[in-house]
Amino acid sequence: xxxxxxxxxxxxxxxxxxxxxxxxxxxxxxxxxxxxxxxxxxxxxxxxxxxxxxxxxxxxxxxxxxxxxxxxxxxxxxxxxxxxxxxxxxxxxxxxxxxxxxxxxxxxxxxxxxxxxxxxxx
Amino acid sequence: xxxxxxxxxxxxxxxxxxxxxxxxxxxxxxxxxxxxxxxxxxxxxxxxxxxxxxxxxxxxxxxxxxxxxxxxxxxxxxxxxxxxxxxxxxxxxxxxxxxxxxxxxxxxxxxxxxxxxxxxxx
Numbered sequence: 001x002x003x004x005x006x007x008x009x010x011x012x013x014x015x016x017x018x019x020x021x022x023x024x025x026x027x028x029x030x031x032x033x034x035x036x037x038x039x040x041x042x043x044x045x046x047x048x049x050x051x052x053x054x055x056x057x058x059x060x061x062x063x064x065x066x067x068x069x070x071x072x073x074x075x076x077x078x079x080x081x082x083x084x085x086x087x088x089x090x091x092x093x094x095x096x097x098x099x100x101x102x103x104x105x106x107x108x109x110x111x112x113x114x115x116x117x118x119x120x121x122x
Numbered sequence: 123x124x125x126x127x128x129x130x131x132x133x134x135x136x137x138x139x140x141x142x143x144x145x146x147x148x149x150x151x152x153x154x155x156x157x158x159x160x161x162x163x164x165x166x167x168x169x170x171x172x173x174x175x176x177x178x179x180x181x182x183x184x185x186x187x188x189x190x191x192x193x194x195x196x197x198x199x200x201x202x203x204x205x206x207x208x209x210x211x212x213x214x215x216x217x218x219x220x221x222x223x224x225x226x227x228x229x230x231x232x233x234x235x236x237x238x239x240x241x242x243x244x
Contacts, residue, residue, distance in 0.1 A: 004190055027170060029149060050148075051146065051153070073129045074127065074128050075127045075128075076126040097219060
């Protein structure tokens with residue numbers, strides 16, 4: 001990364017839902033942006049925490065034992081190994097921070113799964 | 123971290139400038155919030171990248187060979203080992219992501235230096 005990234009300008013470049021795009025790397029963690037809409041799939045990341053920061057809209061994170069309702073400006077870290085189901089009733093824009101090796105669908109494969117090596121920088 | 127953090131609510135709790143407060147931990151990295159105003163000191167973090175995300179206001183990052191001007195919504199990663207001088211002409215609110223061991227003044231000691239073990243969670 002040699003230049004700054006403006007989040008809103010980067011979000012303008014994202015057309016698809018549930019397809020995180022990389023905007024920065026820091027200490028082996030990737031900063032990604034994604035547009036979400038609808039219900040994703042239950043999954044977990046065995047060894048990696050996953051940070052969610054809601055830039056726009058609302059995001060419900062459903063866990064086996066609780067629900068976390070996030071709105072604009074809210075930040076939450078999903079602990080490693082915890083099953084979670086992200087649900088965005090309307091379009092939601094999130095920033096994610098997670099290790100370079102993290103697959104966005106965890107160990108679950110789905111038609112929306114993007115292979116780690118295929119994740120794009122914008 | 124068991125609950126979500128709302129950034130604006132957390133910023134309301136910060137009274138001092140140049141005193142990062144921790145709001146979350148993810149994969150050994152700490153997410154911190156700080157209010158900045160004025161000129162800090164030249165310093166570097168030998169082994170750690172430092173991510174800046176400007177939530178409010180403007181931040182100038184002066185390097186030996188360039189200047190990066192950040193405004194609301196801009197994100198920039200200062201590479202490990204690079205000397206930098208943060209300058210906030212007016213009050214500026216930033217979110218930082220950096221390893222737990224990172225001192226905010228690097229190897230330089232200043233009357234504003236907060237020891238890593240003394241950094242507070244809010």
